[in-house]
Amino acid sequence: MAENTVHWADVVANDVLNRGNRHVIATGVTPSGPIHIGNMREVVTADAVRRALKDHGADVRLHYIADSYDPLRKVYPFLPEDYASHVGKPISEIPDPDGCCANYAEHFLQPFLNAMEKLGIETDVTRADQMYKRGDYADAIQTALINEDRIAQRLAEVTGRTMPQNWSPFNPLCGQCDRITMTAVTGYHGKRVDYKCQCGYQGTADISKGSGKLTWRVDWPARWKILNITVEPFGKDHAVAGGSYDTGTRIAKEIYDYEPPYPIPFEHIFLKGQGKMSSSAGVAISIQEMLDVVPPEVLRYLITRTKPEKHIDFDPGIPLLNLMDEYDKLNEADRSYELSHLPSSVSTKVPFRHMVTIVQIARNFDQVVETLRRSGYDIDDAGAIEQRAKNAENWLNKFAPSVVKFKVREKLPHAAKKLSPQQKKALNILADEMGREWTADALHAEIYRIAERVGADPKYVFEAIYIALLGTSSGPRAGWFLTSLSPNFIRERFKEASTTGNIRWCIS
Ligand SMILES: [Zn+2]
Ligand SMILES: [Zn+2]
Structure with missing residues (x-):
């Protein structure tokens, strides 16, 4: 990024500050499956804006909302078959498939909360099921029920879709089958909603006790008001014309009398060669897998260095090395560095x-x-x-391509027999040079000089070095590589390689 351009997080912060000095940024995810690094873009984007707002003197909080009251949509490939009986129930009310946590939602939420801690993201965590059960939504539900025709009319206008007859913004939780997806509202009075379920049951739901949930397009604007949300990043799918941000805006302003949050739509993270990252499609790298390989600040940097509206191509192979190098070389005054750096992180100068x-x-x-x-x-x-x-x-174990993997051979590889006289001469000279102290760069340059002395193309001298040590014709950057090995070992190996094959014509 050029030094004179303003970082996207500061552009957002400046815009947001025009609306006031106190802000609540919302972020969240439905913990219905393993949470992958694609999901991380939302929280890191939110946290970068939080840092930027704080730097500009704002009073700002980050609110993380887990959509734990969403229903299970289907039996995902990672679930046991008998989870078919749970489809349609809120994920907070379904047992943990591995049996280790309080419920299904918690099982997938906990690793994500741990990862956020490692990424230095401090949030107030709220679970949607708790909000409903505590009655936080009660007023919003009542308002929605009273205004259901006006809401339906706005949804129809913005989406261009015809709303079904008897549509209700509220989905009661069935008292018999525990599903939230099969009930229909038949009437309401005060905080009580009558419903009938496709399972045959008829009952009454108490809106202040979590016995039902607002439909997503109404739930979102209701939540903005309940939690006083003023800024929210969300996937660009929600930002399309007629999408849930558009309907949310109309409902927030005209039904809830609330100004919708400043939107930060963001593009997806694509896994190189495999498309958009998605747990249900099996195209994903988990956050933990990533944190095993890169420091958390580099993972933050992957996201902060790119404007939210641009997609990120992520390749955990060689390009990940480039990303690490790029981060290591950043100036401490670089804004992406400031927005990624963690005070607690340990760092080393070793590339x-x-x-x-x-x-x-x-x-x-x-x-x-x-x-x-x-x-x-x-x-x-x-x-x-x-x-x-x-x-x-x-x-190396998980993502490295085979070209970067090597093994220093304990004995001179057979391939060394095929070295040319010039290659052997070069190795012999190099063996003698190992008696001196070398820096990696100086030794690398010396290899070129030796090539000139023996009248060989430098690439054949490099090849000879790799053949003598690894048995392959290529390897890691030679100067670094040689200074990493013991000089005595190299000297003996190169001497041996420079004389190998000679014995054959001595005895013939
Ligand atoms: Zn668990
Ligand atoms: Zn039912």
Whole structure:
């Protein structure tokens, strides 16, 4: 980002401040399945705006609402078949499929709350089922019931759809089958709503006790008013013409007499080559998987560096290394850095890319530290180094393409027999040079000079180095690679490689 452009979060903050100095930012998700990094865009976007507003002197809070009272839509692939009997029930009222948490919603919500903590996102967490059960929605439901014709008329106008006869903004929870999706309102009086259910049951719901829920397009504007929400990021699907933000705006203004929140529509995160990230479609990387590989601030940076209206192509392979490098090189005054940085995070100057090489050379953590010391790195912060080494190992195991993986051979590889006389000569010279102290860059440059001396294209000298050590024709950047290994080991190996094959014509 050019230095003279204003960061998108500051553009939003400036706009929002025109509306006042006190703000509540809302964000949320329906915890109906594993929450993936695509879902993270909403909370990180919200938190970036919270930080920006705070920097501009606003009084701002972030509110995280879990839509725990939404019904289970279908039996997702990750659910046992007998969950068919729960389809249509609110997810807060369904047992945890793994049996470890209080209910279904909590099971998928907890890992996300843990991830938010690691990402440094402080929020007031509210569960929608609790709001309904406490009666927080009671007034809003009553207003909606009294105005159901006016609401239906506005929904029809904005969406262009014909509303069904006897439409009601309220879906009672059936007292017999516990479903929220099969009931129809037959009348209401005060806080009581009569209904009949497709299961045959007829009953009366108390709107102040959670025995029902507003339909989504009314629930959203009702919630804005109940929680005093003034700013809200949401997926662009809600922002289309006639979408739920448009209907919400009409209902908020004309039914609830409430100014709708400042909207921040955002694009999706696409997983490289696989499209939009979605748990139900199996196209997703979980937040935990990602936090095993990159520091939380880099994950924040992935989102803060891009304007919300642009989609993010995420590729956890080599481009992830580039993302890590980019973050490491950021100036501390860079706004994306300020909006991503976590005061609690530990950092090391060891480039991630270099760590990926080192963990493939070292046999244990002590050797990692020893290798770094040899390469001239500050090794005082063992905690930060250990974290980066673990991240690098996890990346190699989960996402690294095979081209970056290598193994230093314990013995001279057979392929070394095919080295040309020039290649052997170059290795012989390099072996002698290992007696001196080298920095990675200087040694890398020296390889070019040696190539010139022996009259070979440098690429054949690099090839000889990789063949002698790895048995392959390519490998990690040679200067870094060689300074990461023990000089004695290299000297002996290169001497051996430079004489291999000669024996054959001695005895013939
Ligand atoms: Zn659980
Ligand atoms: Zn029923």
